[in-house]
Amino acid sequence: MVETNNISIEQIWTLLEAVKDPEIPVLSLVDLGMITGVAFVEEHVEIKMAPTFTGCPALAYMQKQIKNQIEKNTGIPTEVIIDKETQWTSDNISIAGKEKLKKFGIAPPMKKACGISMQSLKYVPCPYCNSADTVLRSTFGSTLCRAMHYCNSCKQSFEQFKPI
Amino acid sequence: MENNIAIKELILKMADDALIIGHRNSEWTGIGPVLEEDIAFSSMSQDKIGHAWALYMILQEPFGDIDADTKAFNRTEKEFTCCHLVEYPIGEYDFSIMRHFLMDKAEYHRYDLLTQSSFLPLQHLSKKVKGEIKYHVMHAETWVEQLAKGNEESKARIQSALDYAYPIALSIFEKSDNEEFLKNENIFGGEEALFNLWHEDVKKHIEHYGLKMPSVTDMNKHYGGRKGYHTEHLAPLLKEMTEVFALDPKAEW
Numbered sequence A: 001m002v003e004t005n006n007i008s009i010e011q012i013w014t015l016l017e018a019v020k021d022p023e024i025p026v027l028s029l030v031d032l033g034m035i036t037g038v039a040f041v042e043e044h045v046e047i048k049m050a051p052t053f054t055g056c057p058a059l060a061y062m063q064k065q066i067k068n069q070i071e072k073n074t075g076i077p078t079e080v081i082i083d084k085e086t087q088w089t090s091d092n093i094s095i096a097g098k099e100k101l102k103k104f105g106i107a108p109p110m111k112k113a114c115g116i117s118m119q120s121l122k123y124v125p126c127p128y129c130n131s132a133d134t135v136l137r138s139t140f141g142s143t144l145c146r147a148m149h150y151c152n153s154c155k156q157s158f159e160q161f162k163p164i
Numbered sequence B: 001m002e003n004n005i006a007i008k009e010l011i012l013k014m015a016d017d018a019l020i021i022g023h024r025n026s027e028w029t030g031i032g033p034v035l036e037e038d039i040a041f042s043s044m045s046q047d048k049i050g051h052a053w054a055l056y057m058i059l060q061e062p063f064g065d066i067d068a069d070t071k072a073f074n075r076t077e078k079e080f081t082c083c084h085l086v087e088y089p090i091g092e093y094d095f096s097i098m099r100h101f102l103m104d105k106a107e108y109h110r111y112d113l114l115t116q117s118s119f120l121p122l123q124h125l126s127k128k129v130k131g132e133i134k135y136h137v138m139h140a141e142t143w144v145e146q147l148a149k150g151n152e153e154s155k156a157r158i159q160s161a162l163d164y165a166y167p168i169a170l171s172i173f174e175k176s177d178n179e180e181f182l183k184n185e186n187i188f189g190g191e192e193a194l195f196n197l198w199h200e201d202v203k204k205h206i207e208h209y210g211l212k213m214p215s216v217t218d219m220n221k222h223y224g225g226r227k228g229y230h231t232e233h234l235a236p237l238l239k240e241m242t243e244v245f246a247l248d249p250k251a252e253w
Helices: A009-016 A059-074 A095-104 A118-122 B002-026 B035-060 B068-073 B093-114 B120-148 B152-173 B179-184 B191-208 B234-241 B243-247
Strands: A024-028 A035-041 A044-049 A078-082 A134-138 A146-151 A156-161
Touching (some): A009 A059, A044 A059, A118 A134, A134 B035, B002 B035, B035 B120, B093 B120, B093 B152, B093 B191, B120 B152, B120 B191, B152 B191, B234 B243
Antiparallel strands (some): A035 A044, A134 A146, A146 A156
């Protein structure tokens, strides 16, 4: 393993855990499974990141956040590359990430293997009261990655991170 | 080199379709029939403009074309290769929903075919975009079915939107003279293969909703877009879309 300034790859991953999704601040980019590679290349750190949605407007912001976090803490020049070869899917979100989403009030996505159809998207348990008596209001929400639902039990609107 | 021309042509028309329909449908923001529809059309538009951006980036990176913003905002009407379908004004909601249904079904099948492309940048992007377009297709299907099965007026209106939009939708499938290269190199299966997949899918859904498929004899009535000949609707759209960019094309934002 190549080490620069006595910093290991593991330490870079730990540092990355502090970089949060600007739209879901409880979730790190690591929780989201967006970081697809960390390596030392010559004298710098190269980090690969797969976007959740092609048109995500927060992409450039996240690249900058990662760069700042690593450079500030390690002093090693860092390059953040958009990984176009790996297609991010919602199955990449870690179990811990899904738990954090739910606590934040956003229903986590079901596994893609459950199928993505209007039928399968209808039944999403409420993240507040766990009731299964919910309805899908719209497959589009406040950000590209969210759908809107309503819980008939606790009478609250809630969002779901869409399976994709 | 000829091969590159054919690939670039394919990517450019896909990008231009996405950009123009994205811009068009963003016009529903704030005036949708219900709040959820405002959000849905806005989100889908944002997706489309993202797809256009990613496609312009492929032109820029492997092929050394100009940057995505300049490509999107600093070309003449003649340099655009979008199809006529995406150029029409949003019109009434029935037309916008029907165009969305016909367009997104074509896009879905196009990206699906391209997930097998031997041209890797397009193959990778298609695998990603296909999942996003699936949500657009589901949205369109839900609304066409709802209107087809609503009341007499909604059924009549969505049928007449279909009759009007369907011949224009055939403009999507205008072939390029360079298409054989794409087929021979397993880059893209071609517009005719795409049309066949689309037609079968559209017909199945339209009949299931209790609507009637229009009979069209003249496939190429609305052709021209792919060669830079556009409807009267594109120029005003471009003028509006590029207004801010044109104030200072070299500005750093």
